[in-house]
Amino acid sequence: MKTLYLDCGMGAAGDMLTAALLELFPNPQAMVDKLNELGIPGVKFQRELTQKCGIQGTHIHVYVGDTEEDEHPHDHHSHNHHKHHHSGMAEIEHWISHIHASDAVKENIRAVYNRIAQAESLVHGTTIQEIHFHEVGTLDALADVTAVCYLMEQLGNPRVYASPVHVGSGHVYCAHGILPVPAPATAEILKGIPIYGGQIQGELCTPTGAALLKQFVAEFGDMPVMVPQAVGYGMGKKDFAMANCVRAVLGQTGSGEDRIVELSCNLDDMTGEDMGFATEQLLSAGAVDVFTTPIYMKKNRPAWMLTVLCREEQREEMVQLLFRHTTTLGIRETPHRRYILSRHTGEVTTAYGSVTCKLSEGYGVSRCKPEYEDLARLAREHGISIAQVREAVNEK
Numbered sequence: 025m026k027t028l029y030l031d032c033g034m035g036a037a038g039d040m041l042t043a044a045l046l047e048l049f050p051n052p053q054a055m056v057d058k059l060n061e062l063g064i065p066g067v068k069f070q071r072e073l074t075q076k077c078g079i080q081g082t083h084i085h086v087y088v089g090d091t092e093e094d095e096h097p098h099d100h101h102s103h104n105h106h107k108h109h110h111s112g113m114a115e116i117e118h119w120i121s122h123i124h125a126s127d128a129v130k131e132n133i134r135a136v137y138n139r140i141a142q143a144e145s146l147v148h149g150t151t152i153q154e155i156h157f158h159e160v161g162t163l164d165a166l167a168d169v170t171a172v173c174y175l176m177e178q179l180g181n182p183r184v185y186a187s188p189v190h191v192g193s194g195h196v197y198c199a200h201g202i203l204p205v206p207a208p209a210t211a212e213i214l215k216g217i218p219i220y221g222g223q224i225q226g227e228l229c230t231p232t233g234a235a236l237l238k239q240f241v242a243e244f245g246d247m248p249v250m251v252p253q254a255v256g257y258g259m260g261k262k263d264f265a266m267a268n269c270v271r272a273v274l275g276q277t278g279s280g281e282d283r284i285v286e287l288s289c290n291l292d293d294m295t296g297e298d299m300g301f302a303t304e305q306l307l308s309a310g311a312v313d314v315f316t317t318p319i320y321m322k323k324n325r326p327a328w329m330l331t332v333l334c335r336e337e338q339r340e341e342m343v344q345l346l347f348r349h350t351t352t353l354g355i356r357e358t359p360h361r362r363y364i365l366s367r368h369t370g371e372v373t374t375a376y377g378s379v380t381c382k383l384s385e386g387y388g389v390s391r392c393k394p395e396y397e398d399l400a401r402l403a404r405e406h407g408i409s410i411a412q413v414r415e416a417v418n419e420k
Contacts, residue, residue: 025386026274026276027248027276028272028273029184029273030241030271030272031247032186032187032270036229036233037229037230037270038172039084039086040269041172041236042171042172043258044271045175046084047254047256048256056069056070059167059170062123062125066163067163068087069087070085070087071083074259076259077267082257083258088162117134120134120137126177129170132173132176132239133170136236139239140231140232143210143213143235147209147212179274184240185241185242185243186241187246187247188219189214189217189218189244190219190221191206191210191221191229192224192229193226205228206219210231213231213235217241224264248363250275250276251276251277251387257269257271276386277363277386282362282364283361284333284336284360285334285339285357285358286333286357286358286360287339287342287343289355290352291328292325292326294328298349299316302330302345302346302350306346309338310338312333313333314332343355365386366384366385367384369382370383374402374417374419376402376405377402377405379395379413379417380394381417392418399417
C-alpha cells in the first residue's frame with residue numbers, strides 16, 4: 025500500500041506541506057508548472073532550493089500579482105492585514121469552482137475550508153456564513169490548500185500518517201490582538217490530534233496547516249513500518265536551532281497495520297476432542313487465528329495453552345466462547361499491533377493447466393503461493409510430481 029508519513033516536529037503550514045510534497049516527485053519543477061496551470065486568479069507558484077541546518081530542501085513562494093503573500097508560521101502573525109482581502113465562504117466557493125482540477129480535489133479544498141470556517145465561527149461566536157477569513161482567507165492560502173489537495177491526488181492518494189504536531193509556544197499577534205499559541209482557531213481544529221509545545225517561541229502550526237492535517241491524516245503517531253521510496257523537505261522561512269521543515273516520506277507498507285487482541289488460557293483438564301471442538305467454534309465465529317502450545321503447569325502437569333487472535337471489536341464474543349467451550353477459569357489479554365501484506369487471489373496459466381495462487385505484496389515484498397488442490401489435480405492428470413507443477417508456476 026502506498027503510504028505517506030509527515031514529520032511535523034516543527035509544526036505544519038500550507039506552504040511547508042506543499043514544498044515537502046513537491047520533493048517527492050521525480051521532477052518537482054514540472055509539478056510547479058502544473059500548479060501554475062490550475063487557474064487560481066493572479067497566483068503564481070515559484071520553487072526555491074534552500075538549506076536549513078545543512079539539509080537541502082524546497083521553499084515554495086506564492087505570488088499574488090507582483091506581491092509575495094505570507095501566511096506563514098514563526099513570524100508572530102505580524103501580517104500587513106491592510107493588504108489582505110478579507111474573503112467570505114461565498115467568494116472562496118466561487119474561486120474553488122473555477123479551479124482546473126478534478127471534482128475530488130475541489131471537494132477536499134472545500135472540506136479544508138469548512139474545517140477552518142467551523143473553527144473560526146466557534147471561536148468568534150458567529151455563523152460560518154458571517155465568517156471573514158483574516159489569516160487564511162486570502163488567495164495565497166487558497167493556493168496552499170489547493171496545492172496540497174492537488175499534489176495528494178497526483179501522488180495517488182496514499183494513506184497518510186503523521187507525527188504528533190509541534191505547535192510552538194508563546195503568543196501570536198493577529199488582527200484581533202495578542203493570543204496564546206496555538207491560536208484559538210488552530211487549537212479548535214487540532215482537537216483530537218496529539219500536539220505538544222516546546223522551547224521554540226512562535227506559532228509553528230497555522231490554521232491552514234492544521235486543517236490540511238485533519239483532512240488527510242488517517243493516524244497520528246510513530247512512523248509505520250515501511251519501505252521508503254522518496255523523501256522530501258518542505259522548508260519554512262525562519263531559522264532555528266532545529267531544521268525548520270516538514271519532512272515527507274513516501275513508501276510502501278503492506279495492506280496496512282491494524283490492532284489485534286491476543287486471548288490465552290492454560291488448560292490441563294480437557295480432552296483433545298473437546299479442545300478441537302472449541303477451536304472450531306472460535307474459528308467459525310471469525311477469530312483471526314487459533315492455536316495450541318504444549319506447556320507444563322504446576323507439579324509438572326502436561327497441559328495446553330490455547331491462544332486466540334481476534335480483532336478488538338471481537339474481544340467480548342471470543343471471551344464468551346472461551347468460557348463456554350473450555351474449562352478455563354481465567355483468560356489473559358494482550359494487545360498487539362499487526363503489520364500485514366495485501367492479499368488477493370489470481371490464476372497462473374502453465375503448460376499443464378491453470379493454477380489458483382494466493383498473491384501477497386507490500387513492504388517491498390511480493391509472493392505467490394499456489395493452491396495445493398490445484399497442484400495435486402494437475403499432477404494426477406499428467407502423471408507428474410507436484411514439484412514439477414509448482415516449478416512450472418514459479419517460472420511464470
